[in-house]
Amino acid sequence: MGHGGGGQLSAELVQHLFLPAFGEAARTATPTDAHVLELGNGVRLAFSTDTYVVRPLFFPGGNIGELAVYGTVNDLAMRGAQPLALSTGFVLEEGLEMDVLGRIATSMGVAALNAGVQLVTGDTKVVERGHGDGVYINTAGIGLLPDGVDIRPERARPGDVVIVSGEIGLHGIAVLSLREGLEFGTELRSDTAPLNHLVAAMLAACADIHVLRDPTRGGLAASLCEIAETAQVGIEFEERSLPVPEAVRAACGFLGLDPIHVANEGKLVAFVAPDHADQVLAAMAATDVGSRSTVIGRVVEGHAGVVVARTGFGSTRIVDRPLGEQLPRIC
Amino acid sequence: MKYLDEFNDPALARSLFEQIDAAATKSWAIMEVCGGQTHSIIRNGIDQLLTDRVELIHGPGCPVCVTPLEMIDRALAIAARPNVLFTSFGDMLRVPGSRDDLFSVKAKGGDVRVVYSPLDAVNLAQEHPDKEVVFFGVGFETTAPANAMAVFQARERGLQNFSMLVSHVLVPPAIEALMTSPTSRVQGFLAAGHVCTVMGTRQYEPLAERYAVPIVVTGFEPLDVLDGIRRCVLQLEAGSSEVENAYPRAVRAEGNQPAQEMLARVFETCDRQWRGIGMIPMSGWRLKSEFAAFDAERRFDVGELSVSEPVRCRAGDVLQGVLKPDQCECFGKECTPRTPMGATMVSSEGACAAYFQYRRLDPPAAVRRG
Amino acid sequence: MCLGVPGKVLEIRSEHGTRMATVDFGGVTKTVCLAYVPEVQEGDYTIVHAGFAITRLDEASALETLQMFTDLGLLEELGGADAVTEGAP
Secondary structure (H helix, E strand, O other), rough: OOOOOOOHHHHHHHEEEEEHHHHHHHHOOOOOEEEEEEEEOOEEEEEEEEOOOOOOOOOOOOEEHHHHHHHEEEEEEEEEEEEEEEEEEEEEOOOOOOHHHHHHHHHHHHHHHOOOOOOEEEEEEEEEOOOOEEEEEEEEEEEEEOOOOOOOOOOOOOOOOOEEEOOHHHHHHHHHHHHHOOEEOOOOOOOOOOOHHHHHHHHHHOOOOOOOOOOOOOHHHHHHHHHHHHHHOOOEEEHOOOOOOOOHHHHHHHHOOOOOHOOOOOOEEEEEEEHHHHHHHHHHHHHOOOOOOEEEEEEOOOOOOOOEEEEOOOEEEEEOOOOOOOOOOOO | OOOHHHHHHHHHHHHHHHHHHHHHHOOOEEEEEEHHHHHHHHHOOOOHOOOOOEEEEEEEOOOHOOHHHHHHHHHHHHOOOOOOOEEEEEHHHHHOOOOOHHHHHHHOOOOOEEEOOOOHHHHHHHHHOEEEEEEEEEEOOOOOHHHHHHHHHHOOOOOOOOEEEEEEHHHHHHHHHHHHOOOOOOEEEEHHHHHHHHHHOOHHHHHHHHHHHOEEOOOOHHHHHHHHHHHHHHHHHOOOOOEEEOOOOOOOOOOHHHHHHHHHHEEEEEEEEOOOOOEEEEEEEEEHHHHHEEEHHHHHOOOOOOOOOOOOOHHHHOOOOOOOHHHHEEEEEEEOOOOOHHHHHOOOOOOOHHHHHHHHOOOOOOOOOO | OOOEEEEEEEEEEEEOOEEEEEEEEEOEEEEOOOOOOOOOOOEEEEEEEEEEEEEEHHHHHHHHHHHHHHHHHHHOOOOOOOHHOOOOO
């Protein structure tokens, strides 16, 4: 049904089905972000969950287990929270080899150590063969918000500088390279990585970061569109300033995809006030995962809710989020 | 990437824009035939930067857009069958049929798979002897050699479980239909570069002569498109109507001979319905009777299909260059890529989708040239 | 319909009796059918559509076209744009 691709369709499902159906029970929900719970005495917890459905289970640079750990860690980090603990839920398809599950679980352990988070509780269910793609994983996590940190899309404002933490499109292309019917050879590896250490470094440089987003499914375009719509601001970026590796451009070229629609799993986009941009950028560039950070654009007055790309020729065009799953095309 | 980046150079583009500006003393309407060119023009904002004296009309060269509704419905009916593994280029999955699209068939349990090449579909047939593997063979002359080879290989490999739903269309009859249409405003054509890579340029000479229009064979990168426009304007200003090759790195006058030989072995010309336009005589290819065993239309009896197109959809006018997408009253309202009324709103090459994606409001930040 | 991408032919082989090759598009490689371009050799550039090489890319011609674009720009700087006619390469 195309609702899982991180595009417009999944946003619509939340808006038009889940929230109305949940009614009063979802009154305080923050459906697209980690939710922040105020516990009194100034203690604030961020809480998030995500479910991982990935084919193939193993891909260049990672596997579904790492994604499941880093994905939720990163959701928490996008509110500025340092993760404390994760739960892990598994739906296993009958017949999944124990060796495969073992490798996935081992890399989840390593990933949790990398992110500095504990795996504290979990659950396993088995479904009949043919009713799942080997394994689905859900993780939920909580994290602690430092004092004074208020990071959410509503805070984007005209003048803000937009920074991307490195090269885009790696994860999506690495996964596509193994997709049946599309296989292609590449040295590209998924960028899957925890972003909480990067965020900590950024917050140490400037506590007043306005917005953070990790552009996963739907790519950079989906993240920028969502921020523009939520904050009702215009966003403009220079197409030629986007850090797109040549191999990603090449793969997008023959598949007919746009790199800004391709998923990332270890990148973030940050919105900061112009006065703070240099120090935040420097702090990002000093980390491993953020070493290729670069400014791509800014928030502008006008065209509220719309993202505009400025081409190398000086023309402009509207940038939309992709419509569900990315399909290779020949036209 | 080599041989792509060079043809995207902003400084050279600027000088081509200036050349066109200097050359055009009068107003001219030029049609880019191929949807790939439309995509490049809209995505790069070439139309924004071009002198107002040159109007670009977006042509019907988007196979996704012109594949007849009846054929889409047939594909949907075949794909929904329990034993069928239906394969297609990704382009076709969101194209609306009368009720459904291939995505919905897949969501309801149909085995619909996207392939990069029709040969991948042949390989799937070999790997799944228990399944009927069907490939949706759409496209212009550029794609036809690939599809022809798939059928040919299936026969060579003795595959009984492979067939193709063929809906090929041809560019020259479409140009002819446009030129004989009383509403046409087209004064010059940018012909589709990769179509000519396969077929050569000679079949355009009678058209240029008969209708006294310049036809410039044009590539797809921004500099290629600009050079095509420049040459077309120069011809229009000089009153000439020649076939000119602005894409010589990929197009030779005689085209690709081995590909043409294979096409002649596998396909024969036939009348073809164009969605939104109507029947154009001898504007399509179908499988020759020698390959009838691989014809999905014959293999699968789907009964009578009753097709219905939304009454208010004006895709046909858009495809013929009579209407700009944003002049349609449904554009961006009930008709969006999410809820397309016509195929031109689906394909990334379709003029309506290209306008919606990149141009649905004129951002105040948009800069005009100068 | 015509997404055609230039790539460099790395290694030619035979599959199911058909001439196939690994083509490099600048960091990604794809198996491509060469049946329609018998003249193409390893090291050549070709234009690929739907998994098929549809022509050898004429590198000399590509360079000539680019040179022509450069010359057009230079002429214009000299105020001689009128002097440029259909200077087909």
